Amino acid sequence: MATQQTQLLARTLLTPAVALLFIWMIVPLALTIYFATLHYNLLDPGSESFVGLENFRYFLTDPAFLASLQNTLVLVGSVLAITIILGVPLALLLDQQVVGLSIVRLMVIAPFFVMPTVSALVWKNLLMHPVSGLFAWIAHLFGLPAIDWFNDAPLFSVILIVSWQWLPFATLILLTALQSLDEEQKEAAEMDGASAISTFVYITLPHLARPITVVILIETIFLLTVFAEIFVTTGGGPGLQTTNIAFLIYSQALIQYDVGSASAGGLVAVVLANIVAFFLVRIVGRNLEA
Amino acid sequence: MARMVTTRNKVISTAAAWLAGFLIFFPILWMVLASFKTELEAFAIPPSFLFFHWTTENYVTVQERSDYLHHALNSIIIAGGSTLIAMLIAIPAAWSMAFSPTKRTKDVLLWMLSTKMMPPVGVLVPIYLIFRTVGLLDTRSGLIFILCLGNLPIVIWMLFTYFKEIPKDILEAARMDGATIGRELIYVLTPMAVPGLASTLLLNLILAWNEAFWTLNLSTLEAAPLTVFIASYSSPEGLFWAKLSAASTLAIAPILVLGWFSQRQLVRGLTFGAVK
Numbered sequence: 223m224a225t226q227q228t229q230l231l232a233r234t235l236l237t238p239a240v241a242l243l244f245i246w247m248i249v250p251l252a253l254t255i256y257f258a259t260l261h262y263n264l265l266d267p268g269s270e271s272f273v274g275l276e277n278f279r280y281f282l283t284d285p286a287f288l289a290s291l292q293n294t295l296v297l298v299g300s301v302l303a304i305t306i307i308l309g310v311p312l313a314l315l316l317d318q319q320v321v322g323l324s325i326v327r328l329m330v331i332a333p334f335f336v337m338p339t340v341s342a343l344v345w346k347n348l349l350m351h352p353v354s355g356l357f358a359w360i361a362h363l364f365g366l367p368a369i370d371w372f373n374d375a376p377l378f379s380v381i382l383i384v385s386w387q388w389l390p391f392a393t394l395i396l397l398t399a400l401q402s403l404d405e406e407q408k409e410a411a412e413m414d415g416a417s418a419i420s421t422f423v424y425i426t427l428p429h430l431a432r433p434i435t436v437v438i439l440i441e442t443i444f445l446l447t448v449f450a451e452i453f454v455t456t457g458g459g460p461g462l463q464t465t466n467i468a469f470l471i472y473s474q475a476l477i478q479y480d481v482g483s484a485s486a487g488g489l490v491a492v493v494l495a496n497i498v499a500f501f502l503v504r505i506v507g508r509n510l511e512a
Numbered sequence: 513m514a515r516m517v518t519t520r521n522k523v524i525s526t527a528a529a530w531l532a533g534f535l536i537f538f539p540i541l542w543m544v545l546a547s548f549k550t551e552l553e554a555f556a557i558p559p560s561f562l563f564f565h566w567t568t569e570n571y572v573t574v575q576e577r578s579d580y581l582h583h584a585l586n587s588i589i590i591a592g593g594s595t596l597i598a599m600l601i602a603i604p605a606a607w608s609m610a611f612s613p614t615k616r617t618k619d620v621l622l623w624m625l626s627t628k629m630m631p632p633v634g635v636l637v638p639i640y641l642i643f644r645t646v647g648l649l650d651t652r653s654g655l656i657f658i659l660c661l662g663n664l665p666i667v668i669w670m671l672f673t674y675f676k677e678i679p680k681d682i683l684e685a686a687r688m689d690g691a692t693i694g695r696e697l698i699y700v701l702t703p704m705a706v707p708g709l710a711s712t713l714l715l716n717l718i719l720a721w722n723e724a725f726w727t728l729n730l731s732t733l734e735a736a737p738l739t740v741f742i743a744s745y746s747s748p749e750g751l752f753w754a755k756l757s758a759a760s761t762l763a764i765a766p767i768l769v770l771g772w773f774s775q776r777q778l779v780r781g782l783t784f785g786a787v788k
Contacts, residue, residue, distance in 0.1 A: 231608075318525035337764060398779045449728070471634075475636055475637050488634040488635065503622050
């Protein structure tokens with residue numbers, strides 16, 4: 223009797239959240255699918271007509287799509303590589319005995335809390351400006367020519383900014399994982415005469431495999447839709463050089479007002495994200511049982 | 513001998529860690545310094561690091577010329593409002609799943625997580641059109657609504673992992689002693705849940721404050737929070753670096769402080785409990 227009551231109560235408490243998330247997921251997605259089958263341009267109201275898969279054909283064969291897909295993959299891949307290759311040694315370093323560790327950790331984690339528009343504009347104007355940015359001055363000190371970052375290497379510039387934002391996240395997660403590593407295991411290995419390198423390769427690295435996977439999956443989810451950093455620095459240009467899928471869809475929807483094509487693009491983005499999500503949900507789910 | 517090596521290692525790792533920390537933090541430091549320079553000095557080559565004419569005039573100008581406080585207020589209302597509403601919806605849900613789990617609880621949780629995986633750009637078009645139709649574009653309530661839904665899965669997940677750690681025996685003991693559900697909630701659960709509630713609140717405040725996809729696309733002026741206000745400095749109609757820096761410093765300072773307090777919860781919240 224009491225249990226039945228409790229279960230009823232539990233279900234009642236859960237319902238609002240489930241209902242809201244269900245609506246949030248289903249309604250926009252259904253509308254996106256519906257719009258994707260229409261010829262629908264906001265500049266040409268009243269001309270809506272059913273065109274089947276035409277928008278998908280248009281979006282997927284648009285040269286801009288291939289370029290933006292490539293940019294998306296390069297952006298995600300590079301930022302993942304940079305944050306993990308720098309994050310692992312950084313986390314190992316912060317796991318050592320360091321005087322003033324709490325202050326160092328505050329400095330390392332700080333970029334993650336800076337809003338994307340601020341980090342992008344500060345990097346672009348104060349650091350990477352070809353004439354009066356700090357990097358130009360440093361290059362000048364070494365007698366090197368200044369780099370016009372956003373013209374000569376626009377995508378790399380965006381990658382640099384986004385990596386700076388996500389390095390703290392990777393480091394913090396890897397550090398948290400390292401701190402849960404059993405000290406005794408490492409000590410035992412050292413007593414058995416294992417060198418620092420083999421301790422790292424055979425004990426630390428396998429221990430980090432899981433958190434690294436988690437970092438890769440979560441960062442990928444967020445990096446697939448990097449938007450603000452591109453919006454305030456390059457606007458997708460020059461040409462299409464920094465247009466990723468998120469920015470391409472945005473520009474089709476809110477600059478060209480082509481609702482049909484942008485919706486088709488949106489579904490492509492959903493499919494891409496779902497491939498990653500599939501693996502992430504499985505890993506988290508496995509953890510839930512343990 | 514062994515001790516000497518340890519001391520040397522400590523010195524080396526301390527030096528390396530401080531150097532790395534300084535390099536990573538430097539862009540923020542450089543921005544804060546620039547905010548106290550005149551526009552001319554902020555632009556000057558060679559740059560001056562500490563020995564410049566310190567001034568606070570940029571902070572005054574930012575407010576006078578562009579009504580900074582209006583956007584700061586928007587940020588506070590939008591981030592605070594969306595977080596509070598999300599908490600109100602999430603607390604009962606997480607409580608129910610943590611304390612009365614059913615066979616389907618795990619599926620429900622994973623399904624909630626999967627809604628967070630949907631890229632916002634995938635639903636930009638319908639949300640924008642719905643907002644335009646019902647007049648929610650550039651309104652605070654519209655942004656509160658969207659950010660609340662966007663963060664709801666994370667809020668529920670974080671609360672769930674915290675509630676899960678509250679020992680169930682205590683609840684049973686309270687029930688044996690004849691405590692009603694209401695008393696159980698107020699006297700037993702709440703005190704134990706407060707730390708988890710606080711960290712969830714904090715992390716989601718940070719996420720909502722920094723959210724820059726929906727805010728950039730759905731607001732322009734009236735409801736524009738600081739993310740959008742700062743973005744307006746990207747138009748190349750003159751070089752206002754010192755003012756950009758002052759506005760940016762003000763925009764990130766409160767959240768940086770909150771963030772530093774919540775760094776442990778960050779790992780837990782953003783990995784959905786996969787790394788603790």
